[in-house]
Amino acid sequence: MAEDVVDLCAALVRFDTTNYGNGEAEGEREAAEFVAGHLDSAGITPVLLEPAPRRTNVLARVPGTEPDLPALLVQAHLDVVPADPAEWSVPPFAGVERDGFLWGRGAVDMKDMVAMVLSVLGTWAREGRRPRRDVVLAFVADEEDLGHFGAHWLVEHHADFFAGCGTAISESGGFSHHVGEHRVYPIGTAERGTSHLRLTATGRAGHGSRRNDDNAVLKLIGALDRIAALRHPVRLTPPVRAFIERVAATLGVPVDWDDVDATVARLGPAAKLVENTVRSSTTPTVLRAGYKVNVIPGTATAEVDVRTLPGTVDELMAAVDAALGPGVRREFINHQEPVQAPVDSPAFDAMAAALRAEDPGAVVVPYCMGGGTDAKAFSRLGIDCYGFAPLSLPPGFDYRGVTHGVDERVPVEGLRFGVRVLDRFMSC
Structure with missing residues (x-):
């Protein structure tokens, strides 16, 4: 089993999990089984659920030392949008590391987050650590379409698994955005409907x-x-x-x-x-x-x-x-419907503190996502959903441009930064 976050992300990118829409997708089961294997090796029991053949979701719960605290939901999707190899400078599912970046479809949307979470869990297992609160994990299918085989199906048919979750984190937030000499880190606290x-x-x-x-x-x-x-x-x-x-x-x-x-x-x-x-x-x-x-x-x-x-x-x-x-x-x-979570909350403050611990100059701000995520499903359960998949990005890196774009890639040092930030936040 891979342990380094870069190796984990590369291995995940190599699973072609293309979601073509209209119920057609590739490779979600294989990626889910890979994730489940890593959870199992970290002493965490995975549950695999399929609303349709090969549309696989992985759920798990990591018990905390203070189980009376509201649980944290960490959710990420395993599917990706299509990629035309003729347009790319590298094969989109090769997981190539080059020039300080890991290249491939899903590198920032959002197999990077999956890899970072698995890396944190592996560290906890090796060091015998546990979080304060229960951490509920959901690695889901079908986010890049309508979520009918992923988050929305889970909310409708397995809502009890998420009982006690007060806060959730997922994609599209916590990344550095260079504005002059400043590094702004937007945390998603809302998204348009x-x-x-x-x-x-x-x-x-x-x-x-x-x-x-x-x-x-x-x-x-x-x-x-x-x-x-x-x-x-x-x-x-x-x-x-x-x-x-x-x-x-x-x-x-x-x-x-x-x-x-x-x-x-x-x-x-x-x-x-x-x-x-x-x-x-x-x-x-x-x-x-x-x-x-x-x-x-x-x-x-x-x-x-x-x-x-x-x-x-x-x-x-x-x-x-x-x-x-x-x-x-x-x-x-x-x-x-649109989604909103509190801007002033202990969860937001903890995310900001985790970012500043790794980057003391971080300017942490809330923001509203222009698009949408699986937060629209999980917020129906009364969970405050935030976009928080932390990355340190170099100046000039077009994070929005490579998401769903050609030559999608993520900086390898940005991945390691994200692991450290997530470890701090998920532990608290």
Whole structure:
């Protein structure tokens, strides 16, 4: 069994766990069995659960020395998005170490977190250590699709396993972001809701050479143009307001709450972490219509990626409905409410302390994630979910760009930094 976090991460990357969506995925069982083997070697009993063949989830519990304390849930997904080898400079599932980085699909999303957690557990086993509180572990399938074979299924069918958990940590937070001379570490305390929509326009089918004032394609294009033009109002949630205040104070720039966009622009590189979360968004992404160039179809469909901030869902859907126009209807493909955890909490303070212990210059701030994670499932159990998968990243490293991107990679020293931070936090 591998013990070094870099070796663990490389081994995990080599499992092709591509999630193609629509229930099709590769390799989740093999990756789950690898994780289960490491848990077993650390004296931790794993439970493997499959809602469908080969869609495998691994659960376990590490008993703490003070079991009356609220338990900590550490959750991570084993699946990854597809990668086209022709676009990469290295084979995406080779787990190659080069130039101080470990390269491969899943290196930062999120097999790095899986490897760091396994490394911490291995250290505890070798040193005979135990955490103060119970640590519940969930290594899940299907996060990169809808979670129907992973976190959402576990919450619906095995909620009792997570009884007593007060706080959860997972991906998309705790990484360093260089802003001038400062190292900002955003901890995810919220994420926008996900409301994927399907629009269907209906009209009169006919020959492409003839006039048709009831063309479904034109109706759909008009609706999409109006939706794309929507300018959603600024809505400052507690983590977004706190992020802006704390980063602005660090940089010594003024805050103007009457012109949030201008204030965000003054935050320099940190603006990328907040610019997408000061308002909701509606982004057309998929179009389907017709089957032959000389035939006007009777229906045309589109899909729209909608992200909502807390308290904005009804307002946003009303704006979308007003933009549809006659002959176009909408339905939800997927609808998950926004998630928020307390910005000022003992858990957040403990994460910040663990980061500062390894990097005394760390500027730790809360932030809202623009996308979504399995926190949307586990928060339904009343668990406060945070994005905290700590990494130390070099200046100029485009963490967001390599996530789901080409040549995904993680710095090896960043992994070792993350292990030390997680060890401190998970032990407390």
